[in-house]
Amino acid sequence: ATEALAGDADGSTSADDLAYPFRGTHQAGIVTPAQDRLHFAAFDVITDDRDELIALLTAWTEAAERMTRGAGAGPIGPTQGAADLPPDDTGEAIGLPPSGLTLTFGFGPGLFTDARGRDRFGIAERRPAALEELPHFPGDQLIASRSGGDLCVQACAQDPQVAVHAIRNLARIGFGTVSVRWSQLGFGRTSTTSTSQSTPRNLFGFKDGTANVKAEETDALSEHVWVQDGDDLAAGWLTGGSYLVARRINMTIETWDRQPLADQEGFIGRTKDTGAPLSGGGEFTAPDFEMPGSDGTVIPATAHVRVVHPDNNAGARMLRRGYNFVDGTDDLGGLNAGLFFIAYVRDPRTGFIPVQTAMARHDALMEYLKVTGSALFAVPPGVGEGEYVGQSLFA
Ligand SMILES: C=CC1=C(C)c2cc3[nH]c(cc4nc(cc5[nH]c(cc1n2)c(C)c5CCC(=O)O)C(CCC(=O)O)=C4C)c(C)c3C=C
Numbered sequence: 457a458t459e460a461l462a463g464d465a466d467g468s469t470s471a472d473d474l475a476y477p478f479r480g481t482h483q484a485g486i487v488t489p490a491q492d493r494l495h496f497a498a499f500d501v502i503t504d505d506r507d508e509l510i511a512l513l514t515a516w517t518e519a520a521e522r523m524t525r526g527a528g529a530g531p532i533g534p535t536q537g538a539a540d541l542p543p544d545d546t547g548e549a550i551g552l553p554p555s556g557l558t559l560t561f562g563f564g565p566g567l568f569t570d571a572r573g574r575d576r577f578g579i580a581e582r583r584p585a586a587l588e589e590l591p592h593f594p595g596d597q598l599i600a601s602r603s604g605g606d607l608c609v610q611a612c613a614q615d616p617q618v619a620v621h622a623i624r625n626l627a628r629i630g631f632g633t634v635s636v637r638w639s640q641l642g643f644g645r646t647s648t649t650s651t652s653q654s655t656p657r658n659l660f661g662f663k664d665g666t667a668n669v670k671a672e673e674t675d676a677l678s679e680h681v682w683v684q685d686g687d688d689l690a691a692g693w694l695t696g697g698s699y700l701v702a703r704r705i706n707m708t709i710e711t712w713d714r715q716p717l718a719d720q721e722g723f724i725g726r727t728k729d730t731g732a733p734l735s736g737g738g739e740f741t742a743p744d745f746e747m748p749g750s751d752g753t754v755i756p757a758t759a760h761v762r763v764v765h766p767d768n769n770a771g772a773r774m775l776r777r778g779y780n781f782v783d784g785t786d787d788l789g790g791l792n793a794g795l796f797f798i799a800y801v802r803d804p805r806t807g808f809i810p811v812q813t814a815m816a817r818h819d820a821l822m823e824y825l826k827v828t829g830s831a832l833f834a835v836p837p838g839v840g841e842g843e844y845v846g847q848s849l850f851a
């Protein structure tokens with residue numbers, strides 16, 4: 457049997473050989489230095505059988521642990537099984553290194569109660585109070601088939617083929633228990649999650665991730681990202697986990713590209729070159745929102761970084777982990793492109809909803825954005841030895 461898929465033919469090592477352990481205190485893929493590629497999938501659970509759901513989570517755990525270390529999805533391998541059976545791995549990752557693959561699992565509100573309020577799996581009483589569909593924000597133009605979901609898997613890797621292989625195999629394993637509701641490919645991370653990383657750029661051409669919560673800020677992670685003991689007495693199983701907010705945000709690229717540089721910088725509140733605040737200094741200098749300018753303040757009242765800044769949102773911070781996307785072109789030849797925004801927060805009611813509301817109401821960027829997808833998931837804590845992902849919810 458060939459278990460391992462990893463290993464370069466020439467025996468060389470590279471950053472792609474990096475393998476993150478699947479098990480740990482927190483799930484990988486949150487504070488892990490953001491990889492360059494994403495395949496994110498949301499699933500509908502199509503069974504009402506609790507044992508089938510647990511069997512799926514167990515099978516997903518085993519496959520995820522294998523794939524993140526660069527092995528195949530199943531123990532036999534893509535080419536070594538019986539000729540009259542489908543292989544337990546689809547094969548497109550043969551010879552590819554682990555590529556820093558992380559797989560992060562989340563539970564949507566519909567897993568706890570369905571649209572008719574039915575407790576499908578005997579877990580309704582353990583639904584976290586914060587796990588409700590996000591409200592409709594001004595300017596949302598949501599597409600139902602790009603929103604929601606009972607389960608989600610965020611696959612991040614340095615190689616898109618590795619991320620796609622992981623989602624494809626998890627969907628294959630889930631055949632008959634789950635169906636893919638929607639999925640999104642992303643490239644060019646739009647955030648840094650570690651001080652060891654340089655700041656990337658989004659499709660507006662601006663540095664994105666400068667003021668993000670970083671892995672090294674352990675106190676900030678406890679305060680803003682990880683669910684703490686006692687946060688929700690009915691949902692103690694979520695302690696050590698987080699909430700994942702996903703927003704598919706289309707950007708009207710062609711209109712943006714016709715705006716003068718100074719206007720673009722005013723919409724963001726930072727310079728396009730270095731990413732420094734318009735009030736001066738370098739990329740990591742704190743913005744001075746009071747500094748007077750020729751017309752009001754140097755950083756405009758509607759600048760994105762002012763509107764979403766913690767000082768203007770009761771101290772709220774979030775760990776952003778989004779990706780650029782381009783899904784071809786629309787009927788008019790414009791790019792169907794934008795930012796697949798992902799944020800991890802300790803509580804979306806204080807950590808995300810007020811910030812998104814302020815943005816929808818006051819942010820100059822909104823004229824160039826259209827939110828086409830939206831979802832919220834509770835992300836269980838890390839998986840211990842011998843456990844399956846989310847086990848504390850079913851214990
Ligand atoms: C509701 C939360 C946020 C959404 C949605 C969002 C969308 C969005 N952001 C950019 C570009 C930038 N955002 C930047 C900073 C920034 N953005 C948010 C929140 C949301 N952004 C926060 C909390 C922050 C940090 C604010 C701070 O503490 O200073 C920046 C500046 C660089 C940086 O700090 O990352 C840019 C650029 C786009 C294009 C976008 C939607 C498509």
Ligand SMILES: [Fe+2]
Binds near residue numbers: 760
């Ligand atoms: Fe932003």
